[in-house]
Amino acid sequence: MALWGGRFTQAADQRFKQFNDSLRFDYRLAQQDIIGSIAWSKALVTVNVLTQQEQQTLALALETLLKKVTADPQQILASDAEDIHSWVEQQLIEQVGDLGKKLHTGRSRNDQVATDLKLWCKHQVPVLLHTLNTLRQQLVVTAEKYQDAVMPGYTHLQRAQPVTFAHWCLAYFEMLSRDITRLQDALARLDVSPLGCGALAGTAYPIDREQLADWLGFARATNNSLDTVSDRDHVMELLAAAAIGMNHLSRFAEDLIIFNSGEANFVELSDKVTSGSSLMPQKKNPDALELIRGKTGRVFGALSGAMMTFKSLPLAYNKDMQEDKESLFDALDTWHDCLDMAALVLEGLEINYARCCEAAQQGYANATELADYLVAKGVPFREAHHIVGAAVVGAIAKQRALEALTLTELKVFSPVIEEDVYPILSLESCLAKRNAKGGVAASQVKLAIEDAKKALSTM
Numbered sequence: 001m002a003l004w005g006g007r008f009t010q011a012a013d014q015r016f017k018q019f020n021d022s023l024r025f026d027y028r029l030a031q032q033d034i035i036g037s038i039a040w041s042k043a044l045v046t047v048n049v050l051t052q053q054e055q056q057t058l059a060l061a062l063e064t065l066l067k068k069v070t071a072d073p074q075q076i077l078a079s080d081a082e083d084i085h086s087w088v089e090q091q092l093i094e095q096v097g098d099l100g101k102k103l104h105t106g107r108s109r110n111d112q113v114a115t116d117l118k119l120w121c122k123h124q125v126p127v128l129l130h131t132l133n134t135l136r137q138q139l140v141v142t143a144e145k146y147q148d149a150v151m152p153g154y155t156h157l158q159r160a161q162p163v164t165f166a167h168w169c170l171a172y173f174e175m176l177s178r179d180i181t182r183l184q185d186a187l188a189r190l191d192v193s194p195l196g197c198g199a200l201a202g203t204a205y206p207i208d209r210e211q212l213a214d215w216l217g218f219a220r221a222t223n224n225s226l227d228t229v230s231d232r233d234h235v236m237e238l239l240a241a242a243a244i245g246m247n248h249l250s251r252f253a254e255d256l257i258i259f260n261s262g263e264a265n266f267v268e269l270s271d272k273v274t275s276g277s278s279l280m281p282q283k284k285n286p287d288a289l290e291l292i293r294g295k296t297g298r299v300f301g302a303l304s305g306a307m308m309t310f311k312s313l314p315l316a317y318n319k320d321m322q323e324d325k326e327s328l329f330d331a332l333d334t335w336h337d338c339l340d341m342a343a344l345v346l347e348g349l350e351i352n353y354a355r356c357c358e359a360a361q362q363g364y365a366n367a368t369e370l371a372d373y374l375v376a377k378g379v380p381f382r383e384a385h386h387i388v389g390a391a392v393v394g395a396i397a398k399q400r401a402l403e404a405l406t407l408t409e410l411k412v413f414s415p416v417i418e419e420d421v422y423p424i425l426s427l428e429s430c431l432a433k434r435n436a437k438g439g440v441a442a443s444q445v446k447l448a449i450e451d452a453k454k455a456l457s458t459m
């Protein structure tokens, strides 16, 4: 029987029941629902609804249930209860009889589900933080290994200036660090207890909600009951954090897919994260990376779905809000799995040094160096830029790199060019000159690795 059967003379249509029930996904809130119920039973003692003795009986039964569901959460799915709240209550009544029916006094499923979901988020966010940090660790390990792996850096997917693979790794370290603080911010904001707000107007029992919040491990209790049962900001914030985090992972994946292409051939992916083609025996496909890239769409979809669901919803609780959970669970699971895969991909990655270096040397990636050289000899930058442009056209016509032109050939473009231009045009010099904070020079990358390690050690 449903929790609310009294007002009804007809049973729900089976098809409606299936449509309406949320147990198949909210069973994941079982632990939180039980923990919330234990705290609520304690609160009911303070307002003389339960005796100490009764509370102890309820708490014992709930703790036993907690152990049971922790061991095997899927067992819940065998029930035809409407949702996790009904399921826990049913189980409790089965265990302790009529006493179990007292627990819902002064409480509503509206403040209950809000509490459960926030508790779940509080449990899940640290799991994600840990996974984000593991990937950060792997990025630092990889950066450390490949400090001397020079490769082309791109803008517009055109070879622009040489960088190192280490510098590339540390770019993603920065993105993940922002993802971490974004999650921490969201966590701090959601750490407020809804319990004791009742259905919408507050509970009619004089419960100390701050104490209740404290028992549940929340920083404090919410301020306004109408807002509390309607608020799903934390769902939207976590989905936004996940969507941005996946956005970063999609760029990571796409970069590596390009680096791994036959055309670039900069990296070799491990057999552990690639698959073959059923038809073409020569192929080794970057599936792990492609799936990371693909799943980004699904996580962003969850965010836009939630934004639409909550848009224009009148206060306070509406059943629309039940739609919050499936997409949140799926998006956070997906983000977690993709972070894990990204770390696995990095772990087995090999760099093709020769090929990376060769590509960095091609494409006139040292053209800026020649311009800077002319500037140092007193040529205004705009003019220098123009001269080098002409030199590049000349070099392309001869199918040679800038540094492969003879001094006489170079002097055609500017008489100020001397023998001392050649060391300037080397890859080593291109890298070493970018020695301001955040630049690609080896000394800066070393500092960045040290800073990154410090950040890792504080997590």
Ligand code: ARG
Residues within 6 Å of the ligand: 022, 026, 083, 109, 110, 113, 317, 319, 321, 322, 323
């Ligand atoms: N399954 C519901 C949800 O996820 C629980 C709250 C039900 N409240 C209600 N008034 N029907 O939102």
